[in-house]
Amino acid sequence: MDAAIVAARLVQFTGAMVLFGTPLFFLYGLRGGVTGAGWAKPLLSLSAGAVLVGSVIGLVLQTASMAGDPTAAFDRETLMAVITGSAFGAGVLARFVAAAVALVALFATRAGSRLWLVTTALATVVLASFAWTGHGAAEDGMAGRIHAAADVLHLLAAGVWLGALAALAGLLTARRRNLRDVEALHRALAGFSSVGTAAVAVIVTTGLVNSWFLVGPSRILQIGASTYGLLLLVKLGAFVAMLGLAATNRFFLTPDLESGLAAGAPDQALAALR
Structure with a gap:
């Protein structure tokens, strides 16, 4: 059951991050708009749906785990007791409602800045609702608030x-010339x-x-001796990859596309980006 709970949480994380980061990208990166982006609303709707489905499945699985009875x-x-009487339930409820409202907005509103x-x-x-049941939420006082803020x-x-x-x-994959x-x-x-650098x-x-x-700080040298430490090392590897991608974008991809535009050959530059 633990593996299923982790899988449900991963689905929620992925959907939530795309639901957050993609429209934000449109706001700061595509202020002039772009045609041929009809995939945007379906992608975001799918992401909101993933959060909704993952939240329900995660709630059911976590309730069974907490009760010790499938x-x-x-x-x-029992479900209502978990939803109304625990930080986990409150987080799931907030997550579900926010994702549901987002899904309605995506169906009812035209694509655009609003x-x-x-x-x-x-x-x-x-x-942010994920942090309500994170490590920071288990701590009290100023330390707990700092940890929770860092999680968010x-x-x-x-x-x-x-x-x-x-x-x-x-x-990059949309049809555009x-x-x-x-x-x-x-x-x-x-x-x-x-x-991205920020x-x-x-x-x-x-x-x-x-x-x-x-x-x-006293156990940093034994970081690989625990499951959390191993996961942290994996995250560090992902961080290095992110740095590499950011550097590639800043020093190669963006200048190459700019050169292609200046030379009147944007298709060639786009092919290189892909």
Whole structure:
């Protein structure tokens, strides 16, 4: 059951980060708009749906685990007790409501800055709700508040990255040969250079804060001796990959696309980006 709980949580994390980072990317990277981005609303709707489905499945599985009885997950009173009487339940409820409202907005509102702003705001609530049951929530006083704030910022910064990558993948694979759209993509890549670098800085800083609380400076050399330590090393590897991608974008991809536009050969530059 633990593996299923982890899988449900991973689905929620992925959906929430795309739901947050992709519309945010449209706001700071594509202020001029881009045609041929009809994939955006379906992608975000799918992400919101993943959060909804993952939340329900996660609630059922976690309730069964907490009660020590698989049948408890289908008992209305037990489920309501978990939802109304625990931080976990409150987090799931907030997450579900925010994702549901985002899904309605995506169906009812035309694509544009207003929709991206609303979706980003709601997705912020979705991501922040995970911190309600994180390590920081288990601590009291100022230390607990600092740890919880670091958790939230860590999740948001990761969402900036994952959502931007999803948006860039969509833009690069969409059918476009319009010069205006290629120029918009260039502006987006240039914008992501700065925002992505800032996101990495936040991830590093908040990661260090979390490690200080969870590992402690006295045990840093034994970091590989625990499951958490091994997971932290994996995250460090992902961080190195993020740095490499950010550097590649800043020093190669964006300048190459700019050169292609200047030379009147944007298609060749786009092919290189892909």
